[in-house]
Amino acid sequence: MIKVMTYPGHFRAIAVLGLPLIGGHLAQFAIGLTDTVMLGWYGVEALAAVTLASSYFFVLFLFGAGFGLAVMPMVATAAAEENETSIRRSTRMGLWLSLIYAALTIPFLWWSYPIFILLKQEPQVAETASQYLRVAGWGLIPALLVMVLKSYLAALERTQIVLWITVAAAFVNGITNYALIFGNWGAPELGVMGAAIASVVTQIVSLICVVIYAVRALPEHSMFQRFWRPDWEMFSSVLKLGVPIGLTLLAEVTLFATSAIMMGWLGQVPLAAHGIALNLASATFMVHLGLSNVATIRAGNALGRRDRAHLEKGAIAVTGMSLVVSVLTIVLFLTCAEPLISLFMEADEPRRPQILAIGTGLLAMAALFQLVDGAQVIALGLLRGLQDAKIPMVMAALSYWVVGIPASYYFGFTRGMEGIGIWLGLVIGLACAAVLLMARFWLRSVREIGVPAE
Incomplete structure (x- = not known):
């Protein structure tokens, strides 16, 4: 029992x-x-x-x-x-x-x-x-x-x-x-x-x-x-799961690499501000990444036991914990932007006022960014736990490349929003991934647990 x-x-x-x-x-x-x-x-x-x-x-x-x-x-x-x-x-x-x-x-x-x-x-x-x-x-x-x-x-x-x-x-x-x-x-x-x-x-x-x-x-x-x-049978199994996971990781890193290139088009100061904001966002993202690993492990356990109730409750719990971390991060980034950015600069840096001005705006976007980035990485963790990687790879690639990168260019340059627009594109791309991946998990993948294999 x-x-x-x-x-x-x-x-x-x-x-x-x-x-x-x-x-x-x-x-x-x-x-x-x-x-x-x-x-x-x-x-x-x-x-x-x-x-x-x-x-x-x-x-x-x-x-x-x-x-x-x-x-x-x-x-x-x-x-x-x-x-x-x-x-x-x-x-x-x-x-x-x-x-x-x-x-x-x-x-x-x-x-x-x-x-x-x-x-x-x-x-x-x-x-x-x-x-x-x-x-x-x-x-x-x-x-x-x-x-x-x-x-x-x-x-x-x-x-x-x-x-x-x-x-x-x-x-x-x-x-x-x-x-x-x-x-x-x-x-x-x-x-x-x-x-x-x-x-x-x-x-x-x-x-x-x-x-x-x-x-x-x-x-x-x-x-x-x-x-x-x-052990060619298991070799094939690991290969079939590992390749789409690797490609998903590459798709995401491409999104961020492209955003850095776009920020470089705006000049050294916006690029420096981007680097600082991204470092701060990356540090807090480590919490979501750790929770995503937990989601993978516990979803994998549930799959082995064919325990759908455990999977569903565990998924709700880990998603809720990620949401709490996002809310705390949003408060931190919105209320302590200047002190956080100042950690990365010397007090006598001549371009400090410009970097602070741009960085504060980017950190406000990073607050929103955390919410959707946390959600999409938790969804990926849950799906990996169920060894569901091929369709999530396609969903992620479409979200990052077809939605995120064009949106960054559109808002950053076509609409003239510059750095804020580029980061808004990141948010939109990650939000799209979060919606698609969560829908994949809750509407399809989770329903297969507890159903005897044919």
Whole structure:
């Protein structure tokens, strides 16, 4: 007999599972922020080169991350079915696919210079970025493997270790960057190459920690015994779920990359204000992302038990918690805009008044942005938990590319609203995704739970 969980029970379960995941996402965000700050201290050219290189790396990483994210609902469902063989099979094939993808992608990182030139980047910046990627690019292999193993552990509700491994990685990244970029503590001053080495070291340390934990804490899964043996049926299952998830992630990052390009057309000051507002919005988005991961895990559990009532109540609870976070963020962004923006600028910055004026308006839009962005990422998390990814991929791509990007251009330039208009387009695109994805979940996907398979 299935025990019916009350809403307070769902709230408690989501909090226990979600808080470490939220902390892990914030720690991961801190790694990127640390790189930006330290390279900014080192020099503008270094910062520009690594910003370009990191953006390029991130796009390639995101698609590969789809395989790791595919493992999460598959393991959660198998765990609910008490099928340890499927837990091992799906995780192993997630690792296989990540290794294959990394091997195919490394050449694009090694020979990135001509690609940057084709993208009309300055030759000196392109050269430095390419040199950075020839070292940092090798970090793609451990980074993708870590993504798979973290998803495996999170799906088994071992989220505390996911948090602590990410916090340890953030600490290692900060220390190694400080030593190798600037030549502190007797280390050589390597500048950009120091940042590249620090990136690889951080990923390797993360991989070692997560492998040691998985082997020692979960020996019953024998994860790495006879690892070389293929499992083509499960390989195909992970591939079919992972590719649309990866493409969905790429579609979203394209929306934000295009908005940055449009802001750049308006000039350096609007672009700087955009960067600050987006950093603040990204930090608070980590909370929604953590809740989305919880939605995936708990929906996967419900799928394994064919428990529709649990799925529906859990979905309402996690959506409600995301809504509360959005409301608190809206209040924060509307009442504390100037102090928040000031955190990213020196007090004597000559363009400070202009950045504050533009940034305050963008942060008001970011408040509205949080509401719809949170809703769409929760819907994606729920659908992934039910292993429903192909149609959501199409819905997301249409929302981001067909609605969001044209709306940003229309309001930003045709209607002359500039930065506010560009962000309004983001809001419209994300709102469209939220409506379509939530409708997909509630009107179709959730109804299939509890219906015996044919």
